[in-house]
Amino acid sequence: MLQVVDLRCEQLKNPVGIRSQKPEFSWKLKSDRKNIMQKKYQITVYQGGKVFWQSGIISSACSVGIGYSGQKLSPLTKYEWKIEVWDNQGDCAAGSAAFVTSRYSLPWKASWVEPEQHATFAKDEDGCVKSAMGIRSETRGIDDYAGFQPVQYLRIPFILRKKAYRILICATSHGVYELKINGIAPDNRKYAPELGMPANMVIEPLFC
Known part of the structure; x- marks a missing residue:
């Protein structure tokens, strides 16, 4: 039996917060037969249950980096996509996945x-204060934050005025953070952002 597996958009499974207006799709074939080769494929993108774009049936064995070429994608929107594949034995298989777009050029409103934060004073073995962390260090000539208090817990209450089907949260910080909503993490990320960044730059992870 022919199967379509490992569906990816921008090389990720069901990504949230893609920045490209021309995302690329990829997939793999799996079959209990030997010498199976893809002959044709068709990609359909849906938004709100309606067809948003369709590639048409393409005669090609390529299944990596197939670009989207439909109308402009909307920011902070979930799209579903379906791939249909026909092989050289006449079998057909299909698979579905999803992706959520980023803010794109929407202005940041937050x-x-x-x-x-308070300076924590470090003491030597005799109990004498030898330096004050978090303030100007005479020896190093820079602000030293190594001895700051444990990580702060920030709690921000908000009220939903309407019943929500899905909530998208754009959050960032100077450094890493762990996001929870009513004590529950929205995904399996332990800390965000996952990538390091310069001191004068922040990254905006999107949670769904």
Whole structure:
């Protein structure tokens, strides 16, 4: 039996927050037969249950980096996509996945929430204060934050005015953070963002 597996968009499974307006799709074939080769495929993108774009049936064995070429994608929107494949034995198989777009060029509307930080004084073996962490260090000549208090817990209550089917959260910070909603993490990321960044730059992970 022919199967379509490992469906990916922008090399990710069901990604949230893709930035490309021309995302690329990839998939793999799996079969209990030998010498199976893809002969044709068709990609259909849906938005809100309606067809948003369709590639038409393409005669090709390619299944990697197939680009989207439909109308402009909307920001912060979930799209489903379906791949149909026909092989050289006349069998057909299909698979479905999804992706959520980023903010694209939407302006950032948010306020910084900043915890109170206090210098923690380090002491030597005799109990004498030898340095104050978090303030100007005379020996190093820079601000030293190595001895700050444990990570701060920030809690921001909000009220939903209407019943929500799906919530998208754009969140960022100077450094890493762990996001929870009513004590539950929205995905399996332990800390975000996953990538390091310069001191004058922040990354906006999107949670769904």
